[in-house]
Amino acid sequence: MRIKHAFLTLWAVLVTLPLLWALMSSFKTDAEIFDSPWTPPASPQFDNWSRAWEHASIGQYLFNTLIVVGGSLALTMLLGALTAYCLARYEFPGNRFLYYTLIAGMLFPVFLALVPLFFVVDNLGMLGTYHGLILVYAAYALPFTVFFLHGFFRSLPGAVAEAAFLDGASHAGVFFRVMLPMARPGMVSVGIFNFLGLWNQYLLPRVLNPDPDHYVISQGLAALAVSQGARSDWSGLFAGLVIAILPVLLAYVFFQRQIRAGLTSGALK
Amino acid sequence: MRHGKYRFLAGALIVPLTLYGVFVLSPYLQAFQLAFTNWNGVDSAPEFTGFDNFSKLWDDPLFLAGLRNNGLMLLVVPLAVIVLALALAAGTRGTRVYRVVYFFPQLLSVAIIAVLWQFVYTPNSGLLNGALAALGLDSWRQSWLAEPNLALWCVMAVMIWSSVGFYVVLFSAAMESVPDDIMEAAAIDGAGPMTVFRRITIPLIWESVQVGWIYLGIAALDGFALVQIMTVGPGGPDNSTEVMGLGLYRTAFTFGKFGYASAMGVAIFFLTLSIAVLLLRVTKRERVELA
Numbered sequence: 001m002r003i004k005h006a007f008l009t010l011w012a013v014l015v016t017l018p019l020l021w022a023l024m025s026s027f028k029t030d031a032e033i034f035d036s037p038w039t040p041p042a043s044p045q046f047d048n049w050s051r052a053w054e055h056a057s058i059g060q061y062l063f064n065t066l067i068v069v070g071g072s073l074a075l076t077m078l079l080g081a082l083t084a085y086c087l088a089r090y091e092f093p094g095n096r097f098l099y100y101t102l103i104a105g106m107l108f109p110v111f112l113a114l115v116p117l118f119f120v121v122d123n124l125g126m127l128g129t130y131h132g133l134i135l136v137y138a139a140y141a142l143p144f145t146v147f148f149l150h151g152f153f154r155s156l157p158g159a160v161a162e163a164a165f166l167d168g169a170s171h172a173g174v175f176f177r178v179m180l181p182m183a184r185p186g187m188v189s190v191g192i193f194n195f196l197g198l199w200n201q202y203l204l205p206r207v208l209n210p211d212p213d214h215y216v217i218s219q220g221l222a223a224l225a226v227s228q229g230a231r232s233d234w235s236g237l238f239a240g241l242v243i244a245i246l247p248v249l250l251a252y253v254f255f256q257r258q259i260r261a262g263l264t265s266g267a268l269k
Numbered sequence: 270m271r272h273g274k275y276r277f278l279a280g281a282l283i284v285p286l287t288l289y290g291v292f293v294l295s296p297y298l299q300a301f302q303l304a305f306t307n308w309n310g311v312d313s314a315p316e317f318t319g320f321d322n323f324s325k326l327w328d329d330p331l332f333l334a335g336l337r338n339n340g341l342m343l344l345v346v347p348l349a350v351i352v353l354a355l356a357l358a359a360g361t362r363g364t365r366v367y368r369v370v371y372f373f374p375q376l377l378s379v380a381i382i383a384v385l386w387q388f389v390y391t392p393n394s395g396l397l398n399g400a401l402a403a404l405g406l407d408s409w410r411q412s413w414l415a416e417p418n419l420a421l422w423c424v425m426a427v428m429i430w431s432s433v434g435f436y437v438v439l440f441s442a443a444m445e446s447v448p449d450d451i452m453e454a455a456a457i458d459g460a461g462p463m464t465v466f467r468r469i470t471i472p473l474i475w476e477s478v479q480v481g482w483i484y485l486g487i488a489a490l491d492g493f494a495l496v497q498i499m500t501v502g503p504g505g506p507d508n509s510t511e512v513m514g515l516g517l518y519r520t521a522f523t524f525g526k527f528g529y530a531s532a533m534g535v536a537i538f539f540l541t542l543s544i545a546v547l548l549l550r551v552t553k554r555e556r557v558e559l560a
Contacts, residue, residue, distance in 0.1 A: 008360050011353075012370045015434065018389050019373065021396045025388075037399030079285040086281050090274065098286070105293050109490070109541050111514050112534040115527045116299035119310075120291065139292035142285060171277035200378040202494040203514075207522065218380030222498045225384045234394070241384055248376045256369055263375070264439045 019245065026238040033234050045235060052240035056233070060213070061220035062243070067130050068205075068216055069198045072137035076194055077187065079138065080145030085175055085183075087146070088153035089161070099150065105143035110203060121208050128211030136204060141194050148193075152186035153179065192262030199248065217244050303531035310527045322532030331504075332533065335513040338421055339490050342512075343544065346428050347485035351478060353429070354436035358444055359466060361437070368441060371434035379431070383498035386427045390414050390499070414500050417509040424495050424510050432488070436481050443474035472554070479552040486548045490541050493518065513537050 025033055027044040053059040087099045117136070118127075126132025156179060164178045180187075205219045215223065221244050224237055252259055304322055308315035326332050361367045374382065389396040392412040401409045413423045447470060455465045471478070493514035497503045504511040513533065521530035 004360050008357065008364070008367050011357055011433070012367055014430065015370055015373055018385055018396060022385055022388065034394050037394050037396055038403060079288070082281045083285045086278055090278060092275070092278060098282075101294070102289060105289065105297075107542065108297050109487075109534075109537055111491075111493075111517055112300050112538040113293065113296035114300075114517065114534060115303060115521050115531050116296035117292065118521070119527075120296055135288060136292050139288045142289055143293070171273060172281075175281075196376065202378065202380045203518075206497075207518075218378045218494075221384050222380045222494075225387060225498065237384075238388070241381065241388075244381050245377055245385075249373065252372070252376050256372070259376075260368075260372055260438050261442075263435065264442050 022238055022245070023242050026235065026242045028235055028238075030233070030235050033238070048235040048239035049243065051233070051236045052243060056224055056236055056240050057212075057215075057220060058217070058240040058243050061215050061217040062247070064130070064214055064220075065199070065216040065218075068133045068137065069195065071130070071134040072141065072198055073191065073195055075134060075138040076141040076145055076198075077191055080142055080190070081149055081180060081183065081187065082175070083142070084146045084149035085153050085179060088150045089158075089179070099146075103143050103147045105140070106147065110140065114203070114207060118207055126208075128209050128214055130214065133205060133209055133214075133216075136208060137198050137201065140204070141197060144197075145190055145194060148190045149183065149186055152183055156182050188258065189262040189265050192259050196248075196263065300531045300534050303528050304535045305532075306528040307526075308528040309525050311525075315528060318528070322529050323536070325529065326532060326536060329516075331508060331511055331516050331519075332513065332536075334508040334511040335516045338509070338511055339492065339513050341421065342425055342428065342489040342492060343486060345425055346432070346489045347482055349425075349429050350432045350436055350485055351481050353433050354440055354481070355471075355478070357433065357437045358440035359470065361441060362444065368434075368438055371437045373434065374431040375435045377431070379494040380498060382427060382431050383495045386423075386430075386495075387414070387499045390423055414510075415506055417505070417507040420500055420505040420510045424492065424499060427495055427499070428488070428492065432485065436485075439477050439481065440474060443477040444470060447473045475552075475554050479549075479554075482548045482552050483545055486544050487541055490537065490544065513540075 021037070024040055025037075026048055027046070028041040028048075029045055032039065032041055083102070087095055087102075121127055121132050121136065124132070126135070160182070161174050161178055164174045169177070200218070201216070202218045202222070205216050209215065209219065212220075212223070221240060224240060303315065305317055305319060306315035307318045307321070357367070357371065361371075377385070390413040392398060392410075392415075395413075397413065398410045401407065411419060414420050451469060451473075452465055455469055460468065491514055492512040496505070496510045496512050496515055497518070500510040502508075502510075504515055514537070517530050517533040517537065520526050520533060
């Protein structure tokens, strides 16, 4: 029993210690950081945070991330739900073919597509633009979203939709007013899954988003870690790191049950 | 009620299918084509070179280093993550608060994790050396990411650190669906906790474990973000942390050898596919149905 609890606690410490240490370091001066990694700051340096936000552009990177991840998430959910619904609830020639072509996208590593994708985006004049990233993110999130929601729309009862059709609702009306609301639990799960997946992107923006003004947070922070190391504003970098960690961690504290359930149900599909 | 069905379908599907075709399907198909050329991105007409790129791969020390390192990751990371996650999931039965904490790394993007751990491993002001000094283990202090023998293990430790929490949650959700009376029956029959775990729990949650093997196996063939951000070079001292994805990235976007890079992509694709199929085969077991 005692060994078990020691083990459980040890892992909890291993997980939280680096995070708490980064938080503490974000309030220290550079000299204090170099002096000893353990000692708390003599007086908390809130200036680090404002420096990271303003001068190190962390605020700008978060704003870019909000646009890119928010935009692509909305687009993925709308298009994914629509596609999954059409393929799950309508019979038409080529239905199966389209479905398998779409979900085949999950089989391929992004590395395979990387070189041609760069030129496709370049030829469309979309390198380093918000809409370019949004479209690419959405296109790559589509296969899993369709796969997940396809099963979900299949399992919904058809009677309600039939009744709506008899009342004169249009095809689009049935989808938006009847079926989509019924699919809400599935939408929440896949939405959470997609959000974390898109938030996690590093390779795609690294290749497709060379404009520093449009860097997303993962990319911006990594670039800072390289350049800032040279200019040695370590305290500002720690503050930037903590600012990048906080939003999602806070969201998790409030919605932790839904988030864990959403992610694991996504994996088991 | 059926009128307008095809108009609706066409209107609904045109945008997603175009998006998918332009940004996903066509790049994948083009990659297979480019892999057989020496295209450098400048000449308008790529020259067909047959299997040259693929035979070059076998003499490319960087690609082979990447292959070797990804191979080691494949041997170490999935096994370590699954063993740790199973133990932690079994240990936290009934105490949910641990699982909330264990899940934290799953919420950080991989780039953020890389920056965080780069700080942890920093020789002079990093957490790890600081912790060793505090424990009186000064002789264990290292410049972790600069040692060719250690750097890859440091990267793998971060992979394990960041993945375990997710699988704890996945496995413990599966364990909760195992009915208590089966466990109790086994205990009454005289089975110890280890036997119950091995003979009852594991077979009943095997489907989740199998999913874990496949996901982790595929992830072990990546490692791009961690290596690119954390390790010097990037690629580490003496290419000790080189991974295949990094080689592809560099070949394409630093050296402009797009045909050769595409051949690397094709190689990575077939490796990933084979590993996934292999793991699916090896981990296949009779499915246990809960009545």
